[in-house]
Amino acid sequence: MKGPLFYAKILLFGEYGIIKDSKGLAIPYNSYQGALKSSEELSEKALESNKNLLKFHSYLSNLDSELVQFRLDEFKSDVDAGMYFDSSIPQGYGVGSSGALVAAIYDKYVDDKITVLESLTREKLLKLKSIFSLMESFFHGKSSGLDPLNSYLSLPILINSKDNLEATGIPSQKEGKGAVFLLDSEMIGETAPMINIFMNKMKNEGFRKMINEDFANYTDACIEDFLHGNVKSLFGNVKQLSKVVLSNFKPMIPKAFHSLWQQGIDTNAYFLKLCGSGGGGYILGFTEDYVHAKELLKKYKLELVYRF
Template sequence: MTNPLFYAKILLFGEYGIIEDSQGLTLPYSFYKGTLKFSDLKSDFDKESNDSLLKYSDYLKDLELPEVFQLNISKFKKDIKKGLFFDSNIPQGYGVGSSGALVAAIFEKYSIKSYQPEQVSKDQLMNLRTIFGQMESYFHGKSSGIDPLICYMNLPILIESKESVDKVAIPASHEGKGAIFLIDSGMTGETGPMVQIFFEKMKTEGFRKTMKEEFIRYNNACIDAFLKKEMTPLFRNLKSLSVWAYEHFKPMIPESIYNAWKKGLDTNAYYLKLCGSGGGGYILGFTKDYKKAEKMLEGFHKEVIYRF
């Protein structure tokens, strides 16, 4: 496999919840992708990427990984000297897995043992997730390892709990009136500070209670309904999830999106939710009538990712 492409990912459900053991559902998004390449480093982009890889290689050198997941760091460092860089159009700070794709690409190229994603067992998936979490922590302070796992496997993954992940088949996308879409908030978000806000909120008993009793219930019900293609319970729980986020995740909702978020709830024309940690980047939208939602969200850049 020469220069394999690693796609972005979209966490449809489970943002913040997976930290607290809710379910999550995440899928590859091939509109954005990245691959490791060599260059003469004459462009600023290539040079910056090469410099970042050098710093990252020092971090990886000090990681104590189990023998079966060892990386060939000396080869990685030699390639960096030869002009290795990560050629990617995945926007950073948009919640679509820019660092996840990089981690997956490095693991694929430099892992001493090679794996065939389609043959990876459920146990191996969990082990890979742990390794990827350690590798990606360099970028976010703490990583669940899910983003690089999706990028590496290039398959939809159901996060069943902290201890269990599995490959999953999602209903095929087909041309209907309904859609799941991305809205560009027009600003980037940083994962670290947003996660910090979440942990601060978790210190209060009231927030912990509503997170467990409401957010996780709505979130898991959305995943169940989506996988079963049951649109009525999906949209009922989506509305509850969107209302909950509007009340409890205010700091994570980009200001440019506040009014549009509320308008969706007031009209029931569409519902919005965070895509990743929030603070900027993309927001996810769900609607039964995309034409209507599109008109109401005029002025925002939108991308449809799934039709039904």
């Protein structure tokens, strides 16, 4: 048995903002993927995944929802026969490792599933997102359902608000000097503690005002610029967003990267932002000159995501 591939995702814009109903833009990232496989002889990593699937099965068995029905007996017998999720997606890195697994389970064990071949109305997207939110809560305690949605559909998703999603197109890549890249912090980030920090900060009126005004405005402007290919304007807005994040989200940025973050803003050579919830994992970078940025960041592992 070998299931279809499900890809990683990158939330280009909107981390934390989407929890509070502002815009977001997520794109599939095909450099990493996962698939359900089965084997009688399991490696240590596969065995760990197999045990995790058993826990996930138990969680789904207790889900009280009219939204979705799983073929749980089949799922259980596949797990007993050595099924595991074979994935190259790094865990705790903000690129949707649990999302790809959720997408694979939904794809394999739901009868009346919504498929990418249908016309994806807003209602269907919202239903899928709700189902995925329920499923992925097993991993994070609270999930928007966006990561699995992106992985399942393998399409860029524009989040206008909680109840308004659309599959969208992004401008095709160019062979220019500019780039979006990932910077590896070489630390694992955990989503739940970061979201707790954010929720506590949201009790502060000044922080709420910053999220609703500066953070939301720059995020929305970045999305608009990116989708319409306004590269010059995009970098101006990403710089402002990078400043806002450095000032207000310090606990989510590993300490070792605070000065590197500031260096980008001071030199205009690159601008950094959170990739997912932060606390480790990948940091997302934007630059108008990837060669120059690579030189300045040569101590770090970078991965190219998109070219301007």
